[in-house]
Amino acid sequence: MSFVSRGFRGRRREDADPSRVPPGQYVTSDFPVLSAGPTPHTPLEDWTFSIVGEVDEPRRWTWEEFRALPSEQVTVDIHCVTKWSKLDTTWEGVSVDTLLDGVETSAEHVVELSDGGYTTNLPLEDVTGGRAWVAFAFDGEPLQPEHGGPARMLVPHLYFWKSAKWVRGLRLTATDEPGFWEVNGYNNYGDPWREQRYWGD
Amino acid sequence: MDPLMLDGNAVAGLLQEVFAVEMTTAIATCGTCGAADAVGATHVFRGAGIVMRCPHCDNALVTIVEDDARVWIGFAGVRTVQVTV
Amino acid sequence: MAGTAVLGRLTWRVAELVDVVVETPRVKTLVFDVQGWPGHRAGQHVDVRLTAEDGYQAQRSYSIASAPNGTLLELTVELVDDGEVSPYLTDELQAGDRIELRGPVGGYFVWEPAQGGPLLLVAGGSGVAPLMAMIRARDAAESHAETRLLLSSRGWDDVIYRDELERRAGDGLTVVHTLTRSQPPGWTGYTRRVDAEMLAEVVPGPTERPLIYVCGPTPFVETVAEALVGLRHDPQAIKTERFGPTGG
DSSP states (O other), X not given: OOOOOTTOOOSOOOOOOGGGSOTTOEEOSSOOOOOSSOOOOOOXXXXXXXXEESSSSOEEEEHHHHHHSOOEXXXXXXXXXXXXXXXXXXXXXXEHHHHHTTOOOOOOEEEEEETTXXXXXXXXXXXXXXXXXXXXXXTTEEXXXXXXXXXXXXXXXXXXXXXXXXXXXXXXXXXXXXXXXXXXXXXXXXXXXXXXXXTTO | OOTTOEEGGGXXXXXXXXXXXXXXXXXXXXXXXXXXXXXXXXXXXXXXXXXXXXXXXXXXXXXXXXXXXXXXXXXXXXXEEEOOO | XXXXXOOOOOOOEEEEEEEEEEEETTXXXXXEEEXXXXXXXXXOEEEEEEXXXXXXXXXXXXXXXXXXXXXXXXXXXXXXXXXXXXXXXXXXXXXXXXXXXXXXXXXXXXXXXXGOOOEXXXXXXXXXXXXXXXXXXXXXXXXXXXXXXXXXXXXXXXXTTHHHHHHHOBTTEEEEEEESSOXXXXXXXXXXXXXXXXXXXXXXXXXXXXXXEEEESHHHHHHHHXXXXXXXXXXXXXXXXXXXSSOO
């Protein structure tokens, strides 16, 4: 890349502790809104969250039932494959461990299911052991629809396309089922620290 | 109505860089609802990558992911594309 | 020469800024000299790419405002508060500086004089840029196609190409303004956002089968396109170019 636009600096990129910034990322204080489709607007009275697939029996929570579950506040760094990272973001959500508590399964994989049909796949171990939440609040406020509200997945150790917005359930699967972006060029796993953005990375 | 949405025209440059022909006037037939529309009239969303959706049924017609040297174009939602040569 | 260029695989070209025209307090037209420019058609745009010293890149699309018969390329850029690219283009870029651009692209949103009219052009703010290219092309080709431009601006001093539009009006070109936030003393024109009622008063009827081009911020384009369909214009005759939530 030899061409440089004299004097162009771009969006103010924050200085940050390099050990917190994965390769190829830029830290921002904005919260860019990126979406693969139109923003859904499921009314809360119609909203449910389900655990389905390779499970002893499916689980389902209404919004009231979901919000009655124990939740926690977490502060995490998030990394988008489009190269922006946001440090020390605060969320409130229900741990996936809580949702899977008591669920019997032999499945090793999971697919996140969203309103509008978006899917993304992960190994089950990447959403358990305190690594993932279904988040309903960001920065102390209820999660806005443009950022995935009423609830989205939060899986901060992977690129943020693995944290589905407008999430409505998890489907546990015996075999790995690549999701929307995974079949279309993005990496099947998506570890920002190994810069696994695309196929073949 | 989604304020983020653009027209298919917005990715004209990218498509022409890949296909070397004018693509926004190509007619894509939606594999879900059968509607045929100019690529320039599809609804474009920018997520982790670009998604072009059918303006009638919102079906994802085309996805575009690019890095510095490669472009992945998924046509899963399109039945046929008609291009004028 | 417009239209005779062989479409091939596009690559990024280097463009040098040669002149700047201040259109309004927030809008400038940048005039570029582009090596090997193949010509363009009215309505097309270019993708502009900027690269910072650390390799960070940003890309935006800008409609070409100049008529196809020029040798220099004109892009009209509105300064967006908190924007990433527009402040650089309007405040930092100087004559002699270079940017990268790719194009011309976008054969979908194109009008050529051979298509004739009647022509209905509806623009929100800087959305007028590609439509101005169409008006300039129309005049360069000495077309008398009946053309109506409905232009929404914040105030009289925010009307882009205001004086040029006044000069070009007549001989089949009608320009209707709506000023949504402030109006000059004695203003008798529209003072509100474009709505179905205004369009019903301004646009030709559907039986005239106008070619329709709508350009501007996404919400503006949505409102206008829906209203035109409601007025029974053929949806296939309505071409839209949405800028997204802001101009960039």
